[in-house]
Amino acid sequence: PDTAIIVVAAGSGTRLDAGAPKALVGIDAHSILRHALDGVFAAEPAQVIVVAPAGYEGDALAELDAAAGDRRDLGRVVVGGATRQQSVAAGLAALWGDVKTVLVHDAARALTPPAQIDAVARAVVPGEGVIPVLPVVDTLKKVAGGAVVSAVDRSELAAAQTPQGFPRAELEAAYEAARADGIEYTDDAALFAAAGHRIRHIEGSSRAFKITTPGDLERARHLLEASAA
Ligand code: CTP
Ligand code: MG
Numbered sequence: 001p002d003t004a005i006i007v008v009a010a011g012s013g014t015r016l017d018a019g020a021p022k023a024l025v026g027i028d029a030h031s032i033l034r035h036a037l038d039g040v041f042a043a044e045p046a047q048v049i050v051v052a053p054a055g056y057e058g059d060a061l062a063e064l065d066a067a068a069g070d071r072r073d074l075g076r077v078v079v080g081g082a083t084r085q086q087s088v089a090a091g092l093a094a095l096w097g098d099v100k101t102v103l104v105h106d107a108a109r110a111l112t113p114p115a116q117i118d119a120v121a122r123a124v125v126p127g128e129g130v131i132p133v134l135p136v137v138d139t140l141k142k143v144a145g146g147a148v149v150s151a152v153d154r155s156e157l158a159a160a161q162t163p164q165g166f167p168r169a170e171l172e173a174a175y176e177a178a179r180a181d182g183i184e185y186t187d188d189a190a191l192f193a194a195a196g197h198r199i200r201h202i203e204g205s206s207r208a209f210k211i212t213t214p215g216d217l218e219r220a221r222h223l224l225e226a227s228a229a
Helices: 032-042 057-074 084-093 114-123 168-181 188-194 214-228
Strands: 003-008 047-052 075-079 101-106 128-135 141-144 147-151 158-160 164-167 198-203
Touching: 003 032, 003 084, 032 047, 032 057, 032 101, 032 114, 032 214, 047 057, 047 084, 057 075, 075 084, 084 101, 084 168, 101 114, 101 168, 114 128, 114 164, 114 198, 128 188, 164 168, 164 188, 168 188, 188 198
Parallel strands: 003 047, 003 101, 047 075, 128 198
Antiparallel strands: 101 164, 128 158, 128 164, 141 147
């Protein structure tokens, strides 16, 4: 396949605080990483790089084996770094063959619909990145020192999800530039935009929410129970 999906799963999950790296925490009988990989392997065939926490490569490999089915030869596990950006860089370094499009996906967005992964992959065009977004529903305020400074026009805002898709060569160059400059960006789209490239957006999905807190894990559990019923 000329598309690769880097699934970053190397975070510790400080906010979830579940006593194990977040990707290996169970939602139901299956872990966050297993659910994320089930989604990835239900999408169009792609090379899959799982970026695992140091010391948990074997666990990640077992989840890859379980999720990949007859696409097992398309998957690899590598070890991540101290920051998400370093973990993505480790994933990029592990690509093989003549991949042209790279999707970067948070394992923590475990219930992302395969259709969202395919839509992002399809929307990548030369020189431009693509991200799925959702409208912001809350009323937002700018605050400082206990005071509300101003209102924020939420129609100008969107909440970014993953996977985020990019042409490989430009993404690799942008990662190299970020490393050389020593800058940590909030996401891959920000890093890619800093290299001077355009980012377009497509519609995201509520199921692609990121499991961050114990409440998010509960929400994922309930969604799975509802779809099993
Ligand atoms: N991630 C990673 N390597 C890191 C940090 C994060 O691969 N050094 C991954 C996480 O595994 C996750 C995704 O990036 O799938 C989004 O990060 P986040 O939700 O912040 O996960 P954690 O960093 O693990 O959680 P926390 O910030 O609460 O510690
Ligand atoms: Mg984090």
